[in-house]
Amino acid sequence: MTPDRRTLLHAGVSVTATLASATFAGQSPGSPEPQPLKTLPLDDAESRAAAAQDFGHIIQRQPRVVCKPRSSAEIADILRWARQQELKVAARGQGHATYGRAMAEDGIVMDLSALTAIHRVEPDRVVVDAGATWHAVLEATLAKGRAPPVLTNYLGLSVGGTLAVGGIGGSSSRHGLQTDQVWELDIVTGEGVELTCSSTGHAELFDAVRAGLAQCAIITRATLRLMRAPERVRRYLLHYTDLDSLTVDQRRALGDARFDQLQGAVVPDGAGGWRYQMEAGVFYDSSTPPDDKALLAGLADKHEIVSDLTFGDDANAFAKLEKLLRSNGQWFNPHPWLLTYLRGSNALAVANKVIAGLNSDDLGPFGRITYYPMFTGTCRTPLLRLPDEPVVFPFNLIRIPASPDKANADRQVARNRAVYDRIRSAGGMLYPVSALAMSPPDWMDHFGPRWPLLREAKHRHDPGGILTPGYDLF
Ligand SMILES: Cc1cc2nc3c(=O)[nH]c(=O)nc-3n(C[C@H](O)[C@H](O)[C@H](O)COP(=O)(O)OP(=O)(O)OC[C@H]3O[C@@H](n4cnc5c(N)ncnc54)[C@H](O)[C@@H]3O)c2cc1C
Incomplete structure (x- = not known):
């Protein structure tokens, strides 16, 4: 950084585009006079290095600068400026x-960590800034006895980050994805236009932004649906010897809706084999505890109650694993995850084949294969792609390698591609938070009949093609 620039940044003085264009070459000839950029761009090595990494630790892309906007107006200003400068x-x-989806090589990373206000909690809705974490949203809503109907298993994700992809959780069978729980979004389009969209106003943008992989706009604020928060959650773990018997019981439990949350997994048994388990939760108020016998009737003999917690503590349970993985260093290793949805009609056969080709080292000691059925009837987000069947199975290879070995991570990414191709040819779909390269034709195939919706919105609202290059969509 030049001494002049450092002085300006330290003094907190706004940097103008004139200064910026002197520092960042690349304004195209004939473009209009640059407007002042009101947000301080950070171009120090530390800020750029942090924005060149993600949880995957597989892809690194250095941005030219990082901006930390504090308002929608600042985001609009940065986007207009970036378009002038032809920066992604x-x-x-x-x-x-x-897999680098929040990165912009030699462009601008817009860090939303200063945009975290919880504006209002009402009985049926909460209004939050998009940089807020789900943990903060839950904390604020629980204080009023309310909660979002769908929470991700990990609450350290931002509202904008999950609304850009979908946001699935243990209650998705009942309530759909987090993108189905949105009343209204405040956004800034790739042209730098600030708008509010909902199912009744700018509906086409509302549909293109939810699970739209951040291609048309940046979400600045969300109005999200709330439900009454249950007091407590009792969790059951049921054990099986194989995938077939697990699937039979999962389907039975799904069919009669006896649990409020239903998930399941195949996990390394520590001796080179697998353990098969159904994970189920029941919400209750302390005055009416659940009837364990009735809930477990007809299901696996081998079962246990693994926890009985307040709703808030239960929703935060993943934090324990996070703490462990941070302490043993595995949180910072590469995470070549693959997340997909299988068709209900062939899920068992496809999952059995994929699992037969894996060994537990492919996942690491704390890794797992998530596998459970869910109804699709409540999932209505147009760009969230699911197999067209009433029941689908999320099928996720949650790889948590014990070592930071980059070559191993690259091999797993290559395997992800092979597994994805097999799943796709069997009618399955990608959940696009996965670690694998996708080309524009792959995306066209992925979005299928919904591709025109995204393509038209992209052309209309991000005509400069500056937004979110990490997916390689266009
Ligand atoms: C430990 C862990 C557990 C997870 N559990 C679940 C789970 O239970 N269910 C589930 O569905 N997913 C889960 N995920 C995946 C997660 O939902 C996605 O990776 C999500 O995008 C991450 O949110 P983030 O705030 O970290 O986003 P980032 O990594 O910062 O960004 C992800 C994408 O969203 C875009 N984006 C971020 N903010 C905005 C915004 N305001 N407007 C527009 N676009 C934006 C970025 O540009 C990028 O393309 C999990 C991930 C991890 C690491």
């Missing part, structure tokens, strides 16, 4: 993407 821009929430 990626929003960054909590940086938990796994």
Whole structure:
């Protein structure tokens, strides 16, 4: 950084585009006189290095600068400026993407960590800034006895980050994805236009932004649906010897809706094999505890109650694993995750084949294969792609390698591609938070009949093509 520039940044003086264009070459000839950029761009090595990493630790892309906007107006200003300068821009929430999707090589990373206000909690809705974490949203709403109907298993993700992809949780069978729980979004389009969209106003943008992989706009504020928060959650773990018997019981439990949350997994048993488990939760108020016998009737003999916690503590349970992985260093290793949805009609056969080709080292000691059925009837977000069947199975290879070995991570990414191709040819779909390269034709195939919706919105609202290059969509 030049001494002049450092002086300006330290003095907190706004940097103008004139200064910026002197520092960042690349304004195209004949473009209009640059407007002042009101947000301080950070171009120090530390800020750029942090924005060149994500939870995946597989891809690194250095931005030219990082901006930390404090308002929608500042975001609009940065986007207009970036378009003039022909710089790519990626929003960054909590940086938990796994394959560089919040990065912008030689462009601008817009760090939303200063945009975290919880504006209002009403009985049926909460209004939050998009950089807020789900943890903060839950804390604020629980204080009023309310909660979002769908929470991700990990609450350290930002609202904008999950609304850009979908946001699935244990209650998705009942309530759909987090993108189905949105009343209204405040956004800034790739042209730098500030708008409010909902199912009744700018509906086409509302549909293109939710699960739209941040291609048309940056979400600045969200109005999200709330439900009454249950007091407590009792969790059951049911054990099986194989995937077939697990699937039979999962389907039975899904069919009669006996649990409020239903998930499941295949996990390394520590001896080179697998353990098969159904994970189920029941919400209750302390005056009416659940009837364990009735809930477990007809399901696996081998079962246990693994926890009985307040709703808030239960929703935060992943924090324990996070703490462990941070302390043993595995949180910072590469995470070549693959997340998909299988068709209900062939999920068992496809999952069995994929699992037969894996060994537990592919996942690491704390890794797992998530596998459970969910109804799709409540999932209505147009760009969230699911197999067209009433029941689908999220099928996720949550790889948590014990070592930071980069070559191993690259091999797993290559395997992800092979597994994805097999799943796709069996009618399955990608959940696009996965670690694998996708080309524009792959994306066209992924979005299928919904591709025109995204393509038209992209052309209309981000005509400079500056937003979110990390997906390689256009
Ligand atoms: C430990 C862990 C657990 C997870 N559990 C779940 C789970 O249970 N369910 C689930 O659905 N997913 C889960 N995920 C995946 C997660 O939902 C996505 O990776 C999500 O995008 C991460 O949010 P983030 O705030 O870290 O986003 P980032 O990594 O910062 O960004 C992800 C993408 O969203 C875009 N983006 C971020 N903010 C905005 C915004 N305001 N407007 C527009 N675009 C934006 C970015 O540009 C980028 O393309 C998990 C991930 C991890 C690491």
